[in-house]
Amino acid sequence: MSGIAERAKELRGNRNAWLVPAMIALGIVYPFVEEGLRNLPVIGDFMPTTGTLVVMIAFTMMAVGLNIVVGYCGLLDLGYVAFYAVGAYTAGWFASQHFEQVTFHFGSSVDNDQVGIHVTMWVVLIFAGLLTMLAGIVIGLPTLRLRGDYLAIVTLGFGEIIPQVVRNGDSFGGFNLTNGTFGIAPIDPVGFPILSSIGFFPDNFQTSDNRERWYYLIAFLLLLFTIFCSVRLRDSRLGRAWIAIREDETAAAAMGVPLMRTKTWAYALGAFFGGVAGAYYASFKSGAFPADFYFNISVFLLCMVILGGMGSIWGVTIGGLILAYLNFSGLSTIGSKIQDAGLDFDPTKYQFGIYGIIIVLMMLFRPAGLIPERRHKIELEEGVHDTPFYDVQTEGALTDRDRGND
Amino acid sequence: MAVDNLVEVTKLRKEFGGLVATDDVDFTIPRGSIVALIGPNGAGKTTFFNQLTGVYKPTSGSIVFDGVEVRDLPPHAITELGIGRTFQNIRLFSQMTAIENVLVGMHCRLSSGIIGSILKTGKVRREEAEARDRARELLTYSGLPRRHGERAGNLPYGDQRRLEVARALGTNPKLLLLDEPTAGMNPQETADFTAFVRRVRDEKGLTVLLIEHDMKIVMGVSERITVLEYGAKIAEGTPGEIQADERVIEAYLGKGAAA
Numbered sequence: 001m002s003g004i005a006e007r008a009k010e011l012r013g014n015r016n017a018w019l020v021p022a023m024i025a026l027g028i029v030y031p032f033v034e035e036g037l038r039n040l041p042v043i044g045d046f047m048p049t050t051g052t053l054v055v056m057i058a059f060t061m062m063a064v065g066l067n068i069v070v071g072y073c074g075l076l077d078l079g080y081v082a083f084y085a086v087g088a089y090t091a092g093w094f095a096s097q098h099f100e101q102v103t104f105h106f107g108s109s110v111d112n113d114q115v116g117i118h119v120t121m122w123v124v125l126i127f128a129g130l131l132t133m134l135a136g137i138v139i140g141l142p143t144l145r146l147r148g149d150y151l152a153i154v155t156l157g158f159g160e161i162i163p164q165v166v167r168n169g170d171s172f173g174g175f176n177l178t179n180g181t182f183g184i185a186p187i188d189p190v191g192f193p194i195l196s197s198i199g200f201f202p203d204n205f206q207t208s209d210n211r212e213r214w215y216y217l218i219a220f221l222l223l224l225f226t227i228f229c230s231v232r233l234r235d236s237r238l239g240r241a242w243i244a245i246r247e248d249e250t251a252a253a254a255m256g257v258p259l260m261r262t263k264t265w266a267y268a269l270g271a272f273f274g275g276v277a278g279a280y281y282a283s284f285k286s287g288a289f290p291a292d293f294y295f296n297i298s299v300f301l302l303c304m305v306i307l308g309g310m311g312s313i314w315g316v317t318i319g320g321l322i323l324a325y326l327n328f329s330g331l332s333t334i335g336s337k338i339q340d341a342g343l344d345f346d347p348t349k350y351q352f353g354i355y356g357i358i359i360v361l362m363m364l365f366r367p368a369g370l371i372p373e374r375r376h377k378i379e380l381e382e383g384v385h386d387t388p389f390y391d392v393q394t395e396g397a398l399t400d401r402d403r404g405n406d
Numbered sequence: 407m408a409v410d411n412l413v414e415v416t417k418l419r420k421e422f423g424g425l426v427a428t429d430d431v432d433f434t435i436p437r438g439s440i441v442a443l444i445g446p447n448g449a450g451k452t453t454f455f456n457q458l459t460g461v462y463k464p465t466s467g468s469i470v471f472d473g474v475e476v477r478d479l480p481p482h483a484i485t486e487l488g489i490g491r492t493f494q495n496i497r498l499f500s501q502m503t504a505i506e507n508v509l510v511g512m513h514c515r516l517s518s519g520i521i522g523s524i525l526k527t528g529k530v531r532r533e534e535a536e537a538r539d540r541a542r543e544l545l546t547y548s549g550l551p552r553r554h555g556e557r558a559g560n561l562p563y564g565d566q567r568r569l570e571v572a573r574a575l576g577t578n579p580k581l582l583l584l585d586e587p588t589a590g591m592n593p594q595e596t597a598d599f600t601a602f603v604r605r606v607r608d609e610k611g612l613t614v615l616l617i618e619h620d621m622k623i624v625m626g627v628s629e630r631i632t633v634l635e636y637g638a639k640i641a642e643g644t645p646g647e648i649q650a651d652e653r654v655i656e657a658y659l660g661k662g663a664a665a
Contacts, residue, residue, distance in 0.1 A: 057660035232523055232524045232525075233520070233523060236522075236530075237518045238520060239524060239525065240509055240510050241510065241513055243499070243502060244502070244510045247499040247500065249496070250461065250497065252491065252499075253485075254481050254491055254572075255485060256511070256515075257482055257513035257514075269520070389461075389481075401507075
């Protein structure tokens with residue numbers, strides 16, 4: 001009986017099943033039709049270049065990672081930029097001339113006589129993810145006992161601390177870890193040093209004729225990988241525990257969900273994708289600089305999650321792409337159109353004001369986001385039992401009595 | 407005769423500031439029994455429950471469950487040892503479906519890891535399928551044969567109570583704590599529920615501790631009763647003994663009522 005009902009629901013859900021392959025196809029084809037699209041009248045100017053798309057995708061990946069923390073587990077993280085920074089600097093440490101004391105090469109695309117550690121970016125991406133995960137655990141362990149607003153403030157603090165450490169990290173007891181305000185540059189390119197011997201695959205994306213296309217293609221695959229993991233995690237035993245914590249921490253704990261461990265996993269896995277995205281983006285723009293890691297990036301990423309719909313993977317993906325597009329290309333295009341029309345108004349100067357207005361409008365008219373997650377939509381409408389466990393634990397008998405709880 | 411006790415609480419004390427919510431209570435639950443905890447409003451029954459399940463840390467005293475001191479363990483560890491509970495004011499994951507609620511209850515009995523879940527290995531698939539089957543069984547067993555895919559918050563009140571029990575059974579407990587399980591039920595539902603509690607005990611070999619206000623249930627289903635007043639234990643015994651106990655009558659009806 002219920003089996004049939006569930007099956008029927010599945011089939012109905014499948015009506016939208018063509019959307020995913022269609023979007024993947026569009027994603028793969030885009031760089032090859034980009035020129036044609038950009039030559040179209042009127043809308044042509046608004047088409048992002050392939051290079052812009054790489055940046056858009058890197059930030060969308062971070063948003064999808066942040067969604068695990070904020071959307072699934074309900075932990076408000078205002079310092080996600082820290083993970084981006086750790087990822088980018090991991091790329092700087094393991095794939096640049098930064099550590100000139102040593103010369104170590106492992107499958108890298110750069111010349112063998114360059115000093116410094118040069119590990120192939122493919123391994124560096126994994127390193128970056130793992131190191132960022134570790135950073136997530138280190139930040140998470142002391143802070144995840146805090147409840148909503150307090151957690152937000154502490155993560156905000158960490159988000160500020162990491163860029164400052166990076167900025168001042170050129171002399172840790174005389175050791176130059178981050179090269180201070182100058183940052184680490186150049187960072188090694190991605191490439192296929194082994195595959196390149198059979199032709200077609202470039203040894204080095206940066207110097208290849210199709211630099212943007214190659215970077216885009218791999219970024220696109222990384223985004224798909226992030227989304228895939230995100231979907232699988234949501235539907236797993238761990239994902240259920242995250243959502244249970246989001247809905248009612250105390251009940252979740254009483255049902256045998258270990259709160260600290262489960263939250264720390266949300267933090268660590270969310271951080272993982274931020275780290276990978278950060279490292280990849282650092283390679284694309286060939287540098288990691290402390291000025292990249294300001295608080296506004298954290299807010300920017302959070303805006304993507306809210307705009308798209310907290311907890312909804314496709315919503316966050318779309319929200320991320322839209323906001324990143326506006327930020328890195330759309331607003332300036334709109335600005336030049338306005339200038340052409342003879343008005344002296346440059347929207348890029350007001351970008352955060354504009355995002356603010358978008359968020360306010362979203363909250364007023366579509367609080368669950370562009371593509372709401374089914375559950376979250378209801379939570380926003382009906383509310384949840386969200387007294388944090390550590391409050392329940394310490395609350396006195398008084399409140400118990402008030403509620404007639406005894 | 408030596409009694410095999412599943413729970414042995416000694417000198418349990420909980421203070422909230424100056425208020426003594428649990429006043430050096432000694433308490434035992436024999437394995438396989440149905441025991442009730444009663445007392446006037448504010449007597450500290452739920453506080454006692456919350457200490458058993460690790461939500462509150464006792465100020466002093468000891469709680470031994472199945473031979474293990476659980477006083478300082480976090481709630482999830484206590485659940486893992488085998489104490490499942492329901493809440494007085496229903497605390498379901500109301501946005502999750504009925505079956506998902508039970509699956510969350512089964513969390514500590516499942517073992518799928520992160521990598522396995524991402525790759526959806528055969529082992530994980532099998533475990534999930536088995537867990538779903540078992541969750542369906544438990545739902546049916548608890549009186550919810552249909553609507554397993556319904557949002558918990560959409561279920562009628564009585565069904566939500568039943569779902570809470572199913573979720574607690576999902577943790578595969580040895581001891582089931584029911585906090586006013588029949589509050590708000592009509593007499594027919596209450597009678598069904600009482601029969602159900604006895605059935606759970608008999609068929610699943612559980613031990614049950616319930617807090618209840620409805621004396622008909624308390625007297626009808628429980629083998630032993632403990633009475634709390636102002637955090638202290640004032641009486642303990644079989645239903646017959648409790649009904650005749652002067653202090654209990656006094657606590658409920660006031661001085662002079664016993665005469």
